[in-house]
Amino acid sequence: MAGRDYLGEFEHIIVLALLRLDDRAYGVTVRQEIELRTHREVSIGAIYATLDRLEAKGYVKSHLGDPTPERGGRSKRFFHVTPKGVAAVNRIHRVLQSMTEGLDVLRSYS
Amino acid sequence: MMSQASVPPPRFAMWLLGLFTVGTEGESIVGDLHEEYSQLALKSEYGVARIWYWRQALKTVVHLYGMGFRGAPWSTTAVIVGGFLLMRFVSGLPDMMLSAVTDRYLTYWSEHFRAYVWMLNGMAIAHPIAMIFVGGLVAFVAKGRELVATITLALALSILVGVAVLWVGAHGLIGITWILWSCADPLAIMAGGIIVRTRRSLAASLPSRA
Numbered sequence: 001m002a003g004r005d006y007l008g009e010f011e012h013i014i015v016l017a018l019l020r021l022d023d024r025a026y027g028v029t030v031r032q033e034i035e036l037r038t039h040r041e042v043s044i045g046a047i048y049a050t051l052d053r054l055e056a057k058g059y060v061k062s063h064l065g066d067p068t069p070e071r072g073g074r075s076k077r078f079f080h081v082t083p084k085g086v087a088a089v090n091r092i093h094r095v096l097q098s099m100t101e102g103l104d105v106l107r108s109y110s
Numbered sequence: 111m112m113s114q115a116s117v118p119p120p121r122f123a124m125w126l127l128g129l130f131t132v133g134t135e136g137e138s139i140v141g142d143l144h145e146e147y148s149q150l151a152l153k154s155e156y157g158v159a160r161i162w163y164w165r166q167a168l169k170t171v172v173h174l175y176g177m178g179f180r181g182a183p184w185s186t187t188a189v190i191v192g193g194f195l196l197m198r199f200v201s202g203l204p205d206m207m208l209s210a211v212t213d214r215y216l217t218y219w220s221e222h223f224r225a226y227v228w229m230l231n232g233m234a235i236a237h238p239i240a241m242i243f244v245g246g247l248v249a250f251v252a253k254g255r256e257l258v259a260t261i262t263l264a265l266a267l268s269i270l271v272g273v274a275v276l277w278v279g280a281h282g283l284i285g286i287t288w289i290l291w292s293c294a295d296p297l298a299i300m301a302g303g304i305i306v307r308t309r310r311s312l313a314a315s316l317p318s319r320a
Contacts (some may be wrong), residue, residue: 026142027142045139045171071143
């Protein structure tokens with residue numbers, strides 16, 4: 001991995017959530033997906049702070065949807081992963097796979 | 111069961127969020143919280159939904175503060191340093207004015223001592239007003255990061271005041287009035303920031319209403 005071109009743990013989780021949600025990925029669904037799968041409470045502020053960082057790195061792009069009444073007339077901001085983001089996730093998975101190969105992680109260290 | 115229209119989120123929490131959110135991103139964050147709050151209020155108790163909203167709002171404010179600072183660290187720092195220097199200059203002005211006036215009308219004060227005491231109390235009010243002015247000016251310059259700049263300046267001042275209180279406390283007696291008086295400055299700086307931010311939010315919302 002070169003320089004700062006990597007994903008932190010929470011960034012990685014968010015990119016994976018965006019990939020799972022596909023075109024339904026916005027603040028609420030991303031937050032709920034992460035809480036459902038990681039069982040950890042996450043604030044919407046933490047999600048947006050991380051998405052902001054990911055967008056600055058070029059891993060994620062966003063666009064605004066139409067305003068809806070259940071949101072008090074405010075727009076949804078939809079997110080999607082860019083090819084650069086997908087490449088970063090793949091790279092991390094390859095690294096993790098390579099590092100855990102031959103290790104009986106669950107049995108030895110749990 | 112409540113209808114979505116009957117469950118507006120806590121107003122004060124929304125106002126607090128509004129102080130830190132800017133533009134379309136801010137709108138999305140407030141909208142997301144509104145949507146989830148409505149869902150939660152339909153599924154569970156109204157109180158549970160309110161507590162959830164408050165918890166989310168407070169955590170989000172902390173993140174937004176960090177985001178605001180990281181977004182423009184150098185310009186925000188420059189504004190804070192400028193505000194600190196301005197504060198050092200402005201904080202002495204009420205006392206200088208008092209000295210100038212008392213020196214000029216010395217005979218008058220000796221005959222009207224109660225008026226002199228009243229003026230001293232007036233100067234005590236002038237000091238926080240001067241700090242509100244400093245906070246307002248800092249917020250005016252730090253457009254979009256009004257509260258980030260004023261809170262950081264207030265925190266820096268609080269740390270200095272805390273150190274001073276400890277130092278004075280270690281070297282003699284200090285009165286509770288003095289401690290409370292010292293806390294007024296950081297609060298006044300934040301009040302200045304809140305005033306400017308609220309004015310800007312109101313001005314921004316006016317065209318959409320029309």
